[in-house]
Amino acid sequence: MLMMWLQLGMHLCEGQCVGSIFYSTCSIPIVNMTTDGGARLRKAFEVAKEVTIGKMIVSISPSGPFLQRFANYVDLVWFDSYREAAFQVPDGNTISGIIIGYAPGMRTFIAGSNTHLESLDISKCSLDRVPQTLPKMTKLKFLSITQCKITVLRLDMFADNQYLKNLDLSYNQIQQLLPVTGRPARMLSIETLTLRGNLLQNLDLALFVAMPQLLNLNFLNNLIVSLDVSAPIALPNLSGLYLGYNKLVSLDLRNLTLPKLETFSFGPNALTQMPILPRPLPKFNYLSLSANNLTQLDMTYFRPYPNLQKIYISSNQITTVRASSPVRLQVDYLELSNNKITTFNITGWDMPNITLLNLDGNQLSVVPSVFERYPKVYLFMNRNPVLCDALLPFKDRLKNYQLQKDPWPLSKACTTISSFTVDETMKICCDQ
Ligand SMILES: *[C@@H]1O[C@H](CO)[C@@H](O)[C@H](O)[C@H]1NC(C)=O
Ligand SMILES: *[C@@H]1O[C@H](CO)[C@@H](O)[C@H](O)[C@H]1NC(C)=O
Ligand SMILES: *[C@@H]1O[C@H](CO)[C@@H](O)[C@H](O)[C@H]1NC(C)=O
Ligand SMILES: *[C@@H]1O[C@H](CO)[C@@H](O)[C@H](O)[C@H]1NC(C)=O
Numbered sequence: 001m002l003m004m005w006l007q008l009g010m011h012l013c014e015g016q017c018v019g020s021i022f023y024s025t026c027s028i029p030i031v032n033m034t035t036d037g038g039a040r041l042r043k044a045f046e047v048a049k050e051v052t053i054g055k056m057i058v059s060i061s062p063s064g065p066f067l068q069r070f071a072n073y074v075d076l077v078w079f080d081s082y083r084e085a086a087f088q089v090p091d092g093n094t095i096s097g098i099i100i101g102y103a104p105g106m107r108t109f110i111a112g113s114n115t116h117l118e119s120l121d122i123s124k125c126s127l128d129r130v131p132q133t134l135p136k137m138t139k140l141k142f143l144s145i146t147q148c149k150i151t152v153l154r155l156d157m158f159a160d161n162q163y164l165k166n167l168d169l170s171y172n173q174i175q176q177l178l179p180v181t182g183r184p185a186r187m188l189s190i191e192t193l194t195l196r197g198n199l200l201q202n203l204d205l206a207l208f209v210a211m212p213q214l215l216n217l218n219f220l221n222n223l224i225v226s227l228d229v230s231a232p233i234a235l236p237n238l239s240g241l242y243l244g245y246n247k248l249v250s251l252d253l254r255n256l257t258l259p260k261l262e263t264f265s266f267g268p269n270a271l272t273q274m275p276i277l278p279r280p281l282p283k284f285n286y287l288s289l290s291a292n293n294l295t296q297l298d299m300t301y302f303r304p305y306p307n308l309q310k311i312y313i314s315s316n317q318i319t320t321v322r323a324s325s326p327v328r329l330q331v332d333y334l335e336l337s338n339n340k341i342t343t344f345n346i347t348g349w350d351m352p353n354i355t356l357l358n359l360d361g362n363q364l365s366v367v368p369s370v371f372e373r374y375p376k377v378y379l380f381m382n383r384n385p386v387l388c389d390a391l392l393p394f395k396d397r398l399k400n401y402q403l404q405k406d407p408w409p410l411s412k413a414c415t416t417i418s419s420f421t422v423d424e425t426m427k428i429c430c431d432q
């Protein structure tokens, strides 16, 4: 007989209400399945939709036959902690959701034929591959195996899971993605693929041609140094591509056709040049290039993207912002804080919708002449060496915080050689 410590939270789906209670929970500190445990559990489910067990004693395993025995009562099984090396879902089991929160010893997961399981979520386990029996769980919609030991991801594995929409394999040790093979290649139905925190170094987005339903692709926190698109492909539904916290020095996405793309998130990385993006991108709205190594910003770069409204390029090495030829942009939020900007030349670029321009933490000694053209814009210029003479004309805007430049309490001494008073409580410290 095995002794095991585990906590199960069992939810009965669509159960009857008891009296006037809509949702009832009961908890049993200890259940001995080798004696009266089964009867106690059945009784508990007569009065509660959710039963929590502190410790359960079973004769063989808390998966396999155990799951079968309770399938009639239980819709979702949640193991806080699972101590066995194998997890088994019996043939024909009808439970629709299984969550295993902590299973450091679990090395295998075996499923029988199954047409009910829709959601499987395993974390902190020792699985080193995606379960081979995955194709048997034909109705699976959501699969998450995180903080385990998977090293290779074969997209072929998912060809029989035509309902699978959401696949999360974050924080494994995946170094390699293998494309769908077979001719003609079968298409996968995955909409959201999350591979955060793996060990990918090289990535070819062309292999996602087998996932035409993709909405979001997330590769944050890998070791990607090179990302290619080795053949022209379209991802007709892709809305977000997340590549931050990698080691990309350059990025060329010209071979992608992305009619629905809204968000590109590319920072932090080590980009020294602006990425080469597909054009057109009719829905492109949000770009983040924060924490890269860009040195110049020519606003004409954004010309092909008439719907781009949010641009975040903070924490780079940019010294000059200008437009090499006239351009009109829809941007409403332009974030350029913590660069090394000494020249911010707004001649030739128009941004009638701008509401916030953040230039905090740069090297500007004058206030760019933005208020004349955009009287309602909020301009942030904290931590810039702007001289008193350059700030004085903006006293009213400093007072209503439309211009923010290191507001200082009137009562506190400045560290600069000069200052001027803005109102009863605030002054600006600056050099002459
Ligand atoms: C569980 O029940 C079996 C059978 O009666 C008994 O031998 C065992 O000691 C019980 N375990 C615990 C921890 O109570
Ligand atoms: C685009 O695809 C072609 C193959 O058609 C390939 O030769 C080329 O290198 C790719 N370009 C980029 C920038 O990835
Ligand atoms: C993908 O796009 C097609 C065509 O625009 C649409 O019919 C389908 O519903 C989309 N899929 C998702 C998951 O949005
Ligand atoms: C950016 O460039 C500087 C100087 O070339 C280098 O020291 C730094 O490591 C680079 N940063 C990144 C994130 O690559």
Ligand SMILES: *[C@@H]1O[C@H](CO)[C@@H](O)[C@H](O)[C@H]1NC(C)=O
Pocket: 322, 323, 324, 325, 345, 346, 347, 348
């Ligand atoms: C600002 O940019 C315009 C257009 O590129 C250029 O003609 C002008 O000389 C620049 N002004 C300064 C002060 O650099």
Ligand SMILES: *[C@@H]1O[C@H](CO)[C@@H](O)[C@H](O)[C@H]1NC(C)=O
Pocket: 309, 330, 352, 353
């Ligand atoms: C930008 O402002 C113009 C008016 O100046 C307005 O017609 C347009 O709808 C605005 N665009 C966005 C995306 O808000």
